[in-house]
Amino acid sequence: MSRETASFSPGIPDGDDRERRMCTRCDFVDYVNPKIVLGAVATWEDKILICKRAIEPRLGYWTLTAGFMETGESVEEGAMREAREEACADLEIERTLAIYSIPRIAQVQIMFKAKLRSPDIAPGPESQEVKLVTWDEIPWKEMAFPSAVWALKQWHGLKGETVHLPFGNPDGTDHMTGG
Amino acid sequence: MSRETASFSPGIPDGDDRERRMCTRCDFVDYVNPKIVLGAVATWEDKILICKRAIEPRLGYWTLTAGFMETGESVEEGAMREAREEACADLEIERTLAIYSIPRIAQVQIMFKAKLRSPDIAPGPESQEVKLVTWDEIPWKEMAFPSAVWALKQWHGLKGETVHLPFGNPDGTDHMTGG
Structure with a gap:
């Protein structure tokens, strides 16, 4: 089935007090709410779990498990799922x-302290x-996102x-672009 | 301008691994992410701020400022805006x-401890x-949402x-319907 390209224009829905993205073809309002990212500083003994990203953004850079x-x-289940x-x-x-x-990127990130079960x-x-x-082995210069660095330093x-x-x-x- | 009624059907977008709501007319995918509610147990001296709702759901019942x-x-600015x-x-x-x-209602609620400036x-x-x-004056039987009761009791x-x-x-x- 071939679909048309989505088309939105700004407008204020009935009963609302701010501009939202409204579909130009139907009555759908695309309310954009901040998204929640869940992550963890997860350790095994004195070692911290880090991952090298295989996807954009920041492919090839290191980060904590988060998504x-x-x-x-x-929130806890989500942080566990991302690590899995x-x-x-x-x-x-x-x-x-x-x-x-x-x-700036409409995100709230909740970072947990966690232990690896194995x-x-x-x-x-x-x-x-x-x-x-x-x-001492954390590759600080190759970290993908500022927020992973914040979490590591606060954890430490x-x-x-x-x-x-x-x-x-x-x-x-407070208003910088992070990850 | 007259608009058609929005029409979605379930499908799995390219590169995704779960079912999302997809528009039947265009390529728009309505990713539904959990929403964040921000609220506060806000006090002036030994008194707590509560509000009687003028809107549904739970019109006429009492709650904390939250939205x-x-x-x-x-998150802090949002909790302050809701109180305002x-x-x-x-x-x-x-x-x-x-x-x-x-x-059950795809919400994460972050509740703050706050003071009224006046x-x-x-x-x-x-x-x-x-x-x-x-x-002692909290109208427990007329509270709108379980989560406001949780916050009050944990605060206390x-x-x-x-x-x-x-x-x-x-x-x-963990999986009950709250507000």
Whole structure:
């Protein structure tokens, strides 16, 4: 079946107070809400799980396991699913590490502190390579996204603390483009 | 301009791995992602701000200030905007109180602990009435949504603690319908 190309124009729906993308052919309103990204700083003993991306954006760069939340799952389940999909890794979620707002790309990222249930990891279809690295082995210059760097540094700053407030955006990054 | 009624059918887009709603007329795919609700337990001295809803769902019932996150704002800004819109209230966000996952309605709710900068409040267009109540005055039987009750009880349990992990769903509510 051949389909026409989607066509939208801006307009204010009845009863609303701001402009939305409205279909030019039918009554569909494309409400754009911020999307939730769920990720984890996941460790096995003193090593951290990182993945080399096999997809754009930032193909070939390293990151933490993270991705868009799907419907039908909790935030913890989503972070576990992403680790399974990207690194065949089985996570135990320990707690919320950070909540980042990245308005420029309309994302809220919730990052968890997690433990690997086993050191068995392997690249999923979205990863070229996955590995467990010590703090000193993190390839800082080849990291894909600022938010993974924020999470790693905030995680490292905990130094064994088990009760803490979730971190937010580091100073000066409130409206920057992150990942 | 008269528009046709939107028409979607399920299908799996190229490169995806699950069923999405696809327009039957054009190539638009309506990716449905969980939505973020931002709310606050906001206080003035020993009193808590509550609002009586002037809109469905749960018209006439009481709740905390809360609503859908918009694009272009941080999670804290969204919680402040909702308090302004629903109760003409000016909030200072103190910290993250709780993160609830409500998969049945595809929502993640982030609730903050907040202080009112002044006791001046008034109903916005979505509220019939707003007021500041002590803990003993909370109209528990007339509360609109379970999640507002969870947040109030978790807030009350803090008893002055200032450093704590964000609360999650109370036991047994992981997949219940909340608000």
